[in-house]
Structure formats: C-alpha cells, structure tokens
Amino acid sequence: MKILVCISHVPDTTSKINFTEGDTKFDTNGVQFVINPNDEFGLTRAMWFKEKQGASVDVVNVGGAETEPTLRKALAIGADKAIRVNAEATDGFFVAKQLAAVVKDGGYDLVIAGRESIDYNGGMVPGMLAELTSANFINNCISLEVEGTAATAMREIDGGKETSKTALPLVIAGQKGLVEESDLRIPNMRGIMMARKKPLTVIDAIDTAQETSAVKFEKPAPKGAVKLVDAGNIDELIDLLHNEAKVI
Amino acid sequence: MSVLVYTESDQGKFKKAAFEVASYAKEVANQLGTTVTAVAINADNTAELGNYGVDKVLNVSADALKDFNAKAYAATLHQAAANEDAKVVIVSSSADSKTLAPILAVNLEAGYASNVVAAPTSTSPFTVKRTAFTNKAFNMTEINSDVKVVGVSNNAFGLVENSGAAAAEAFAPNLDDSLFGVKVDSVDKVTGKVTIADADVVVSAGRGLKGPENWGMVEELADVLGAATACSKPVSDLGWRPHGEHVGQTGKPVASNLYIAIGISGAIQHLAGINASKVKVVINTDPEAPFFKAADYGVVGDAFEVVPQLIEKLKEFKANNA
Ligand SMILES: Cc1cc2nc3c(=O)[nH]c(=O)nc-3n(C[C@H](O)[C@H](O)[C@H](O)COP(=O)(O)OP(=O)(O)OC[C@H]3O[C@@H](n4cnc5c(N)ncnc54)[C@H](O)[C@@H]3O)c2cc1C
Numbered sequence: 001m002k003i004l005v006c007i008s009h010v011p012d013t014t015s016k017i018n019f020t021e022g023d024t025k026f027d028t029n030g031v032q033f034v035i036n037p038n039d040e041f042g043l044t045r046a047m048w049f050k051e052k053q054g055a056s057v058d059v060v061n062v063g064g065a066e067t068e069p070t071l072r073k074a075l076a077i078g079a080d081k082a083i084r085v086n087a088e089a090t091d092g093f094f095v096a097k098q099l100a101a102v103v104k105d106g107g108y109d110l111v112i113a114g115r116e117s118i119d120y121n122g123g124m125v126p127g128m129l130a131e132l133t134s135a136n137f138i139n140n141c142i143s144l145e146v147e148g149t150a151a152t153a154m155r156e157i158d159g160g161k162e163t164s165k166t167a168l169p170l171v172i173a174g175q176k177g178l179v180e181e182s183d184l185r186i187p188n189m190r191g192i193m194m195a196r197k198k199p200l201t202v203i204d205a206i207d208t209a210q211e212t213s214a215v216k217f218e219k220p221a222p223k224g225a226v227k228l229v230d231a232g233n234i235d236e237l238i239d240l241l242h243n244e245a246k247v248i
Numbered sequence: 249m250s251v252l253v254y255t256e257s258d259q260g261k262f263k264k265a266a267f268e269v270a271s272y273a274k275e276v277a278n279q280l281g282t283t284v285t286a287v288a289i290n291a292d293n294t295a296e297l298g299n300y301g302v303d304k305v306l307n308v309s310a311d312a313l314k315d316f317n318a319k320a321y322a323a324t325l326h327q328a329a330a331n332e333d334a335k336v337v338i339v340s341s342s343a344d345s346k347t348l349a350p351i352l353a354v355n356l357e358a359g360y361a362s363n364v365v366a367a368p369t370s371t372s373p374f375t376v377k378r379t380a381f382t383n384k385a386f387n388m389t390e391i392n393s394d395v396k397v398v399g400v401s402n403n404a405f406g407l408v409e410n411s412g413a414a415a416a417e418a419f420a421p422n423l424d425d426s427l428f429g430v431k432v433d434s435v436d437k438v439t440g441k442v443t444i445a446d447a448d449v450v451v452s453a454g455r456g457l458k459g460p461e462n463w464g465m466v467e468e469l470a471d472v473l474g475a476a477t478a479c480s481k482p483v484s485d486l487g488w489r490p491h492g493e494h495v496g497q498t499g500k501p502v503a504s505n506l507y508i509a510i511g512i513s514g515a516i517q518h519l520a521g522i523n524a525s526k527v528k529v530v531i532n533t534d535p536e537a538p539f540f541k542a543a544d545y546g547v548v549g550d551a552f553e554v555v556p557q558l559i560e561k562l563k564e565f566k567a568n569n570a
Contacts, residue, residue, distance in 0.1 A: 013497055013517045017384040026381075037498050092350075093359060118382050118497060123362050127318070127350025136429040137318055139347040142491070152433075156492060157343045158445045160437030162316075166430040176498055181485050209392070211359030216388040217380070220523070226530075226540050231549030234557045237529070238565050240545055245527045247449070247506040248473065248565070 001055040001146065001168070003046045004108040006099060006125070007074050008036035008089075008117035009067035019217040026119070026217070028066075035070055038114025042174040044185050045144065046112055047078045053146070056080050058106065062089045062098045068200065075195035076187030082198070087205035091212045092120075096128035101206050103133050109149075109168040115140055115175040120214070126173035135169040142177030146170075250283040250303070251276050252334035254325055256342055257291035264407075264446050265340035267300045271408035272400050273338045274301030275367045280336070284412065287328045287419070289313050289321065294416045301410030306331070306419035313423075315432040316344050322351035324421040329356060329395070331419070336374075337397045342445055349399050359391040365404035365524075382497045382520040401524065402445055403503040444495065447476035449506040450525070452495060454480035454518075456511020456532065456551060460488035465555045466510065472562045478502065480512050496521035510551045514539025531555065 011017070011031045018027040035043065049055040059074040061067050062085040071082040083106075085098045103111060111133075116123035130137035136151075138144070142161065143154040149168045154161050156177070172178075187195070229237045241248045253273035255266035273284045283303040288294050290313060294305040306328050313320060325348070329337055337352065339345040341363065353360035365386070366377045373390045376398060380387040391398075444450060451470040457463065463477075470477045477493060484494035495502050497517040507525035511532060512518060519542050522528070530543040531554050540546045547554050 011381075013520070017381045019385070091359065093353065096350075096354075120380050120387070121363055121382060122360075123346055124350040124353065124360050127347060128354050131319075131322075131351045131354040137347075137351070138430065139318070140343060153430075155343075155347075157316075157435070157437065159441065159443035160435065160492065162435045162437075163433045164430045165433050176494070177491050181481075211393045212361055212389050212391050214380075214387045214389050215375070218377075218386040218388070219384075220386070223542065224544075226543045226546045228540075228546050228548065231547050231554055234547075234554065234561045237545060237547065237558070238561050241506070241527070241529070242565070242569075245506070245544065247527045248562075 001049065001053065001110060002106065002108045003049060003055050003057045003110045003112060004103060004106065005039065005043050005046050005057060005059045005074070005079065006111065006113040007039050007043070007059050007061045007070060008114065009033050009061060009063055009070040010036045010117050010119045013037070013118065017219070023217045024215065033070055035073060036114050036117045038116060038175050040184055041176055041178040042112035042114055043074055043077055043079070044179045044183055045174065047185060048179070049146070050078070058083060060085070060099065060102055062087055062095045064088060071200055072195050073187055075198045075200070076191040077185045078191065080198065082200040084200065084202045085205050086202050090214060091210045092122040092124040093128060093211040094208060096125045096132055097208045098205055099125065099129050100132035103129065110146065111135065111171040113171065113173050115173045126171050130171035133169065133171070135171045136166040138164065138166065138170065138172045141172040141174045144172055144178065250285045250332050250334055251280065251336045251338065252325070252329050252332055253284060253286050253302070253338040254345060255286045255288050255291070255297055256340060256345060257288065260290060260292040262291060262296060263342065265342055265402055267407050268402070268405055269338050269340045269400050270297055270300035270302050271410070272367065272405045274408065274410050274412070276336055276338065279368060279371050285332045285334070287325055289324065295414050298412045298414030299409055300407065301412045302414045303412045305414050305416045307416045308419050308421060310421070310423070317428060317430060318347045318351055319427040319429070320423050322348045322355055323423060323427055325352050326355040327421045328419060335395050337395070339397065339399050341399055341402050346399065349397055353397045356395045356397065357393065358395040358397045359393040360397040360399065361389045361391055362399035363401050364398050365401050367405065379524065383523040384520055401503055403505065404524070442474065442476045444476045444478055444493070444500050444502060447504050449473045449475035449508070450478050450502050450504040451475045451508045451510070452478035452480070452512060452522070453483070453510040454512030455482050463489065465559065469508070469555055469559050472559055472566065480518055509539055509543070510555060512539060513537050514542055
C-alpha cells in the first residue's frame, strides 16, 4: 500500500497570534512551528500501517522553504520520503489541486490528511482532494482499518459516531482517536540522523487560480474583567445570567 | 440566480442550524436583490422554512439518501444549484455539512469559505468574516470565483424571522451508483440528548472533578439547563468521559450562548476552542486559574459545594419562571 500523509506546518498551539503589514500577514516573529496536531495523529497511524501491514509512507506539504524543518521532523518520525510543493498555501482549493497532482503522479492508494489545520481552520483540503482524485472520503476519521483494498472507517458525527465500509483509493481527514495522544511518535536521535539522508523533493506548483484570498486579519476585541460572585451567593449568579446576560 | 441554502434535518426534523443558515441566506439574498431556495432532504415539514425567509423549497425525498453520503448529498446540491442557476450556496457547520461542502465546491468550481461568522461585508468583491487561528483571530476573506460556497458557523448569525412562501417543489436528483463508494454500516448516537454542536448551553468539566464517578452533578446541571455536556482534553485522554465530549483546539469547537466551565484551568488550547461562546462562567477553587481572565462571570469555590447549590437554585428559578 502506498500512503501519502499531508503535513501542514502551523504555529505551536501556545503561540501568540499577531499580524503585520497592516494586518494582512501573520507575524511569524518568535513563533514556533510544528506539525499540525490533526496530521500528527495521521502520521502515527501511517507508521502502524507500515510496521504491521507493510506500506510505504511519503509526506507532502504545500509551502515555502521555511516548512522544510517540519517535513524533516516527519521523516525523523519514520516517513520514507518527503515532497514539498513550492507555493504559498493560502486558498484551500489551490492547495487541494496541488496535492491532487502529487497523488496522481505518485499513484497513492491512501491519503491521510488532518480534519483541519489549526491556523486557517479551512477544513476543506481533504474533501476537495478526494473529489479531485475520485477517491472515497471519510471526514473526522477516528478509526481506520484496511484489508487488501477494503477499508472500515469510523467518523465522529454530531452526537456520536458512524462506521462505514469503503475501499481504496481513499482520502481520510483524521483527528485524535485515529491513534491516542499517548501513541504519538516523537523523533529520537537515530530517527533525526536518518532523516537527514532521506529524500526531500521540491516540485514546482501547477498553475491554477486562487479561488479565495485572505485580505485582512483582526483580533477579537479585548475582554472586560470577570464579574466575581461569592460562592455563598449563587442567587446572584442566576440573577446575572437571567437579567444581565439574558442566557437563561 | 437565487441563493441556494442546504437546510439539514435529522430524522425528518430540521436542525436549529437549518433555520440559522436560512436566515443567513435571506440576508445574502437581500443584499443581492434575489430570492432564497432551500434544499431539504427527507424532511417532514418544509413549510417551517418560510418563517426564516425561504421563498422556495426543493424537496428531495429519496431512499438512497436515507443515510448521509457526502458525495451523493453534494451531487444533489450541485444539481439543485444548476437548476436554480445559484451563484451563492450556503451550508452550516454541522459535521455532515462540513463534510459535503468541499466536495460541492469542487463540483461547482467554487471558492469555499468556512466558519463564517457574519453577513458579507460586500458582495463585490464577495467578502466575508471568518474565524482563523482557532478563534484567536478573524480573517476577512474574498471569494473570487463565479460561484461561491459559504459555510456559516453555528450560533454566530442567529435566527432572524422573516416571511417567505416556502413553496415546495419535488426535486429528484440523478444519483449515479459511483457516488456510493462509502456505505454506512452502523451509527452509534445518543438519542434525546442535545449535541454540543446544537446546544444553546454547554456544561463542561475538567480534571478538577477528580474522577469519572463525580460526573453525576455535571449531568444533572446539564439536565436542568437543557444543556450538552463537554469536557477538557485530559478528562477524555484519561477515559473519564468519551472522546466525543472533548472540546478545545484539538477537540470539538463550541459556540454556545452559555458555556459553564467547572474545574477547568483555562489552558490556551482549551480556551481557543470555546471562545466563540457568548457568555462564559467559570467555577474553580483557584482564583489564579487563567479561565478567570477569559470568563464573564466567575465563582471562586469548590465545585463539590457550588454545583449542587447551583442545581438547587436553578430548579427553583425554573419553577418560578415556568
Ligand atoms: C497540542 C495541544 C493541544 C491541546 N488541545 C486541547 C484541547 O483541545 N482541549 C483542552 O481542554 N485541552 C487541550 N490541551 C491541554 C491543555 O493544555 C490543558 O492541559 C488542559 O486543558 C487542562 O485540562 P483541565 O483544565 O481539565 O485540567 P487542569 O489544568 O489540571 O485544571 C484543573 C483545574 O481544576 C481546578 N480544581 C481542582 N479542584 C477543584 C474543585 N474541587 N473545584 C473546582 N475547581 C477545582 C484547579 O484549580 C485547576 O484549575 C492541549 C495541549 C496541547 C499541548
């Protein structure tokens, strides 16, 4: 089985979010970048396929040269080779079209992406990629088993879970549950050394439209101070929620 | 040229989000000087959509669509959009709508903006405000393509009553076998309980509750308020509560009217996911807990004393205000 894991390069979850150039660009100053958490679950799941069932695992990112350390980290965790499509990732449709070209070219059977990236939160690349490559699609995937070309997948739905039968070629958008937090792989020294010698191929982007553009960013308005209510005076809390906040 | 909106239903009943996206579609239609056409799939009472400004309903009743299927639902909406010559298609942020929207966008060659929280600020260029960086920021996005898909966040635009004819017309999509490459085997869903996505009120608890045996009072509080229950990440990692209740940056997003956090410290990753909630209440023994900086109302106190009191007082309040 040939597996491709899509890796998004995102600010660490503790990052302070600021903007520059008249609030049109994310300020990367002092920001640590990591593998998108949703993609990390998928990468570990891919490693299990490789170790238990035999599979090749490539990783791909659409981004500039600054994303290469993130791809190297994925190689250190155990991916075989990395591909970087050299283009700025802004519009989800644009990114999905770049990835579709990589998938068609590489003949991948299974593509593992994340439910959403935690920077733009578009939540669209995996579904678009599935449609562009005529693959089956499972969103919010919390469990996946593949036997031959048959697959059984579970996805989170509003208020529960749904189990489906499907087949390769398949694209999933993964999240926690695909593997548990405690299963996540961290690169070790040997992995880091080996990653230096693994191939990281840079390819040119295909020429296609940007269907959307992020023109400006804004931060939420600063919050007023909390109103404290004495633990012995819960009536006051109820009064505030009813008469002031009007939520009960 | 009408604005097309997908009004989602569950067991034949429209979800609250369906009325919200209909309200949003009406606003967009007003801005564009056109009408609203809804697509309803296996829904019972399409006339209800008239209350939110829907002019026409394409009523699909098809056995093949009994279970959700992303490609088949997207194909249905694609054909409906062609039928109406729609240039703007509106969907909600439910799990199913977020699954079909990207496929629909490809079918329509449309730019797609998700997590949109307000009416378009301009229709030319078509510009919407959406959340980014998991609620730590907003981003104004222009959709440049001829056809546009807009995904509206839950509980952001709200319900706006309007009158519309909601004239129902049967619509039979052409569904090729090749669309059904994913077949639902089983669904495991709590019935009769409000989901985090649909809830007006969410009661959430964290590691401060010490163990799973103490969730009785959380559930009781949720019951009194008609709320959904949620939890912090470590609580689901420890197996105290199911993963489906984990909210935050790596869990489910919450955008309720009222969010009550009990024994949750308010780590940045937790807050990112719940910040879209309008009013936040925190109950925590530690006055230095970061949640107090993010909350509107706070009680410094022991959850095991405060929550039972809150339940009693709320019951009295409900009895007096019934
Ligand atoms: C990449 C990444 C992603 C993450 N994503 C998420 C996420 O999506 N969601 C999430 O929730 N977390 C997430 N986290 C974890 C987050 O950083 C915190 O560890 C977590 O939110 C803490 O959970 P908690 O508040 O329940 O526990 P704690 O931080 O242990 O807080 C418990 C609180 O309970 C209070 N308390 C104790 N006893 C009582 C009592 N009797 N009555 C009242 N209060 C009491 C304490 O004062 C304390 O404030 C993520 C972390 C990382 C690194």
